[in-house]
Ligand SMILES: *[C@@H]1O[C@H](CO)[C@@H](O)[C@H](O)[C@H]1NC(C)=O
Ligand SMILES: *[C@@H]1O[C@H](CO)[C@@H](O)[C@H](O)[C@H]1NC(C)=O
């Protein structure tokens with residue numbers, strides 16, 4: 194009994210410290226989710242690692258009804274079959290310039306997919322990923338993002354509804370109170386400077402911060418060391434891609450995905 198009591202805080206501390214992998218899976222899945230097969234293989238190979246996977250049929254759900262594209266229906270359903278995955282629906286905010294009613298419409302669509310599960314398919318979406326978040330400290334931005342996030346939390350009927358904001362750069366700390374995770378760096382590898390970059394994020398917010406490094410040369414990038422340093426400083430989520438342009442995140446290389454997952458698993 195004493196052993197258990199002593200071990201419990203340690204186990205909790207280790208769990209709190211483990212990062213998740215945030216995958217911008219904007220790519221069309223193809224037949225039988227073939228284009229997603231490397232992501233799925235890495236997810237299966239690392240069941241102890243948590244993954245959040247962003248689904249983006251067309252800068253948003255692309256429709257206002259249940260999914261009609263059979264490739265997407267199959268692919269989302271297979272993704273939902275993995276216990277270590279949460280799916281996020283992509284919603285654009287266009288730096289708080291997009292009509293708020295359209296943001297609401299996209300959230301309503303993803304939330305409604307919980308009622309679209311037929312013929313053994315499960316297209317439920319766990320949370321919402323807000324892209325192009327304006328990182329200006331202004332009350333109009335705060336109101337827009339607070340309303341959007343609260344709407345997502347209230348409508349998506351998931352046990353845990355993750356809400357991710359992507360300003361892609363440092364955000365005013367006020368914005369952190371509305372979301373679960375904030376992407377604080379989405380930029381090229383040559384501008385990622387390990388602990389120096391991490392330390393630009395105020396320490397109190399690192400546990401809610403994600404780092405997404407683009408233009409990564411997988412053969413030479415010391416993924417293990419970089420991820421270990423993120424974990425050491427308490428960063429919440431990570432991703433590395435060889436692609437540079439977010440509108441063309443289309444390379445999902447198994448070797449790189451496994452390097453990231455192995456590093457996250459190692460802590
Ligand atoms: C997007 O919507 C268009 C028109 O409604 C439809 O033809 C197309 O199949 C949809 N694409 C996806 C990926 O759902
Ligand atoms: C469908 O997927 C959602 C989201 O991952 C999950 O919470 C839910 O339990 C799944 N439903 C079934 C019936 O497996």
Ligand SMILES: *[C@@H]1O[C@H](CO)[C@@H](O)[C@H](O)[C@H]1NC(C)=O
Nearest residue numbers: 288289290327329331333334
């Ligand atoms: C971000 O919000 C500020 C304040 O409302 C606005 O002035 C600025 O134009 C917005 N940024 C972009 C890129 O639209």
Ligand SMILES: *[C@@H]1O[C@H](CO)[C@@H](O)[C@H](O)[C@H]1NC(C)=O
Nearest residue numbers: 386387388389415418419422
């Ligand atoms: C990253 O920084 C940490 C801590 O300063 C250091 O131990 C590690 O070697 C660095 N890794 C790389 C690849 O520069």
Ligand SMILES: *[C@@H]1O[C@H](CO)[C@@H](O)[C@H](O)[C@H]1NC(C)=O
Nearest residue numbers: 227228230231445446447448
């Ligand atoms: C999967 O990753 C391998 C390299 O690890 C790559 O050669 C292949 O093209 C990738 N396949 C897909 C469908 O992304």
